[in-house]
Amino acid sequence: MTAPLTEHTESRPEGATPAVRLAGVSKMYGTGKAGILALDNVDLTVAQGEFVCLLGASGCGKSTMLSLVAGLDAPSAGKIDLDGRRVSLMFQEPALFPWLTVSANVEMALRAKKLDKRQRRASALEFLDMVHLGGFGDKRPHELSGGMRQRVALARSLAQDSDVLLMDEPFGALDAMTRDLLHDELERIWRERTLAVLFVTHNVREAVRLGDRVVLLSSRPGKVVQDFPVTLARPRRTDSTEVARIAAEITDHLRTEVVRHAR
């Protein structure tokens, strides 16, 4: 069985409700000549329950796009429609609060819920267990390794219980084994909660492993250039031959994109 690999097709299942809709979104940093056009006229839709991976060269505006969707920044033009859905964003850096313990960091995400202290703590430990850090609740963030901190940040994002999960290179600092495990865990939670996920990565195989679609952004300015549906059956394995084949194809497109830019 081979996966169809078409360009510019929306592969959303029929009738799926859009969770995130970007229409003609542009983002300009600064003004006039010194301004940088980070995103140019981006159209993108992520359905509820859809997992979309975002690929693109460094500096092409992926983080910018996520912070626009998260509402941390306003677009210079265009519209972002979330239809009142709650968003959580896992930043490119862990962004943990250094004055709090690991579990208190996760508990910060639970403040919106009406829980008492003990319930909050128990709930935080559950989320830490999901990222296999159950025994580290009383540590301080700086006592953990970079990869472990990212996992705490993941636990904190999951604890927010949002409908839309934005993730900016969440597994960049992880070893392959831990990453595989967290892929499984993330896939499970995504299914369970029918989340809409927008997942930024530089790792093409990771994108194919996780995504229903892999979206390619061009650089300077960032624009959606290609949209690959990935129809491989789940669960997939990062080291399977199908994943490798599709990843190789996407990498070719990425390369032409980069080469086009070099001229």
Next chain:
Amino acid sequence: MAVETQNNASDRLSAEIAGLDALELGGKQRGSIAGRLWGRLWPMGIAVLLVLAVWEIVVLSGRWPEYVLAGPTTVIPELGARLADPEFYSAVAVTMRRALVGFALAMLIGLIIGALVSRIRPLRAGVGSLITGLQTMPSIAWFPLSILLFGLTETAILFVVILGAAPSIANGLIAGVDYTPPILLRAGHMLGFRRLQLYRLVILPASLPSFLAGLKQGWAFAWRSLMAGELLVIIANQASIGEQLHYARELADSAGLLATMIIILFIGIVVDMVFEAADTSLRRRWGLHQARN
């Protein structure tokens, strides 16, 4: 059966990951308390000995007579005599009470002003530079006004102590709020915190190191202002350290004067060590401490 093997496999994977994590964490080491104390004490001891030696040499040079500049050999017994005198402790108690009350009030006022100025933009431009201006004002310049306003009372002293310390404390808080890492603000925003909640849960804790630095500086100003005040504002029937200094000079009691100065220095050092300990423990908890060479 299949479920069981799957469970076993995932258990093993978890165990492996725990193993990897343990590797990543590595060991950590900290010296024993006695060792660290000794490490700090002996350089201090050498410094003290050095100062005593220079002092003794100056005295022996004969530039000043004994009743103007007493040597360590007379001052140290004098110091011992004072330490055995209950009156001395009541003087220290009066001074420390003023210091603590003044500093506590300065902290309260500095906190309120700092919080307001850092929150409210229009206050920022005007009051912000005024606070820095106040900080550069020598506190002794306030005393004539303070004495006019409050007479020769403890209030006059406290007024100047507060004016000396509060600007530093407010500035420490303002700087801390200004330099809150933007990423933590964004994280707080993402967690749904706005306005007061963002301020209380993210901005205030993030500015703690800077606030502590402001407190430390504020204390130094408070202590200086207090000594100046106690020299200028002598209140009857209320012996204090500054007053002892004043009378030692009037009576040309060089040994007593130097002994009192040593006590002032000692108190200053001890309080500074308290602030330093607080700072060190904060830095250790936050992971801000530099690796010692």
